[in-house]
Amino acid sequence: MTTHETYIAEKKACIECGTLIGLNCKFCGSCGKKQSIEDEKSFESKWTLIKQTGLFYVILISLCAASNFIPYFQTFGWLLFVEIALAIITVAFFAYNWADNKTVLVWRNFSFQKLCAYGAIAVISSVFVHYTVGWLNFTIYNKQEVYYTFLRGNIFGEFILIFFIAVMPALFEELGFRGYMLQTLLKVGDAEQSLYISAFLFAILHMSFISLFWLIPFAILQGLVRLKENTLWYGVMMHFFFNLTACLFMLS
């Protein structure tokens, strides 16, 4: 490369007047124009996005709180209703900003090794979480958690359990939090803060304060995988393997 070419390569043209300026110049030295290509969104549009995310979250809180804590809703019929409602709401919010969100549904550069590695991480952490949570529950509450007792004895019970614990959450929690929420927050704040918000909101939605110690790191890991791989699907598979392992412990 000649000296002249090197000189050119270290410069960029001003977006306004075309004068060559240093690569890290924030303003043009010749015309004073700010050198920022990205169009900063207005406060109103950012605030609208936050309110939209807030609405999504409040709906999720109401549904989850009702199905977890109000005995009236703890029947199979209501469980089915809540699951379907959650799925429809998540898809609706995701589809509302379809143009911006659809990119995360693409699975470019599919790698089987990566999938196995992420799956293995999920299974190992699920085993770790199973034993620590079991120990914590036993120590603090002096009891062992028993889930979905009404499914026991049902001939399809095990399949229904796997469907409700492994398949549905993996798909729709990922679509809702790492899909819709993270994607929307990225338009409001920087990547780091968006990642933390979506992870914390995901963790506290489970409404079990003891479980936060593993839910927050798990959600941050899922968010990091989503940001790094730029696709939702590795996260969905990780979530599926994680919950499936937990489910198999329950059935054994």
Add this chain to the structure above:
Amino acid sequence: MENVIPAEAKADEFCYACASKVVNDDVYCTSCGYPLKGSEFDQRTFMARQQNVHIDMAEFNQKIRRAGNTLYYLAGLFVVFALVSFAVNKDNPNVLGIVIPLFILAALFLALGAYSRKKPLACLVSGLALYIIVQVLLAISNPINLASGIIWKILIIGYLINGIKSAIEIEKIKKENNIA
């Protein structure tokens, strides 16, 4: 003519507005946009605008601080709740199950308050979400809880929302004016 400074005299000088090094033939500072060779009016206008930005930022920072203090207040409140419920349920074999979640809540609000200066948007949004979940759970356990201390609840939510708005504004200002 006394206002015209010869270009040579500016070589290797520092910008009056942001103190970064300026190159001889730059008309504007390449890091803050200050009109190095502009008229006195241009330069004064630029400085006045910068000052306004800093006044705005101070105002937003104050709102963020207030929201952060609200999170500290909530942390304190849950510590008191935890201690009271420990005293009341001392003989209950399940006392840990009641007290530990309250301490976890207090610790969460404390951590969110402490980091609200560094990562205001993340901490304030998280704090508000946590507060709303706690209120929903309290309302489910006893609907009367929703009405008790309603003015305090409105104040807390108001401070947090104002903090979130300020956090959005301040990040926008920082980005627009290249303030790190």
